[in-house]
Amino acid sequence: MKRAVQVADLFDIALRAGQDIMAVYAKDFNVEYKGDDSPLTLADKKSHLVISEGLAKHYPELPILSEEGRAIPYEERKDWEQFWLVDPLDGTKEFIKKNDEFTVNIALIENGFPTLGVIYAPALDVFYFGIQGKGAFKLVEASKNEVSSDHELIAKSRPLPEVKNQDVLNVVASRSHMSEETQAFIDELKKENTVDVVSSGSSLKFCLVAEGKADYYPRYAPTMEWDTAAGQAIVEAAGGTVTRYEDQQRFYYNRENLLNGWFLAKR
Incomplete structure (x- = not known):
């Protein structure tokens, strides 16, 4: 029987990926360039490993499509009804510039559309998540929070949007x-x-x-x-x-x- 996806699991995975990213961020690091000239760092690779291992542990039946994973032919993935779509380090250029504006992105795709998504900004320590039918939320100082269930995570977070009806x-x-x-x-x-x-x-x-x-x-x-x-x-x-x-x-x-x-x- 398939286990229902828990955002609390993704919260834990994203925070652990963020820790590895920040360990690299705090030091001098090398930058490689992929075939499309996009940059790649040790932080991208470490984050990919944490996320792919974490998702495979909790949800072994769900395939993973990640920027830093192997290229999966369309013939193999075209019939996927559910899968994880992952960017282990979104904003690598911002990471290299050290301006703090980079994120960990994990989304659940069901029948072609994202039904759940989490974004963690490790340098800002802010965790965003959205669940189809339940709403979107923001948790500040995310790493200071221990969360054991989705109910607890939602209770500690602020519902979005926070800002409404501006003149500009x-x-x-x-x-x-x-x-x-x-x-x-x-x-x-x-x-x-x-x-x-x-x-x-x-x-x-x-x-x-x-x-x-x-x-x-x-x-x-x-x-x-x-x-x-x-x-x-x-x-x-x-x-x-x-x-x-x-x-x-x-x-x-x-x-x-x-x-x-x-x-x-x-x-």
């Missing part, structure tokens, strides 16, 4: 990947609104939308599936949407090509 439209944009199209989207909003633009790294941009601190997160530049799944789960659980640029349909996952098209997250 807030747009969050990538700190490392601002595109001309994103700037054009912002300029269009400015024609009829007062707009503030906030820069942020990694999947924390989704978290700002879920919190209500940002109204829009336009990403008119490439991402990969593991970059967005956990954030989408949290935004949607908080009452927002993440839709494709070309047809405004809900973003979905486990496509043959794991490269995402453009999207807009909004609350």
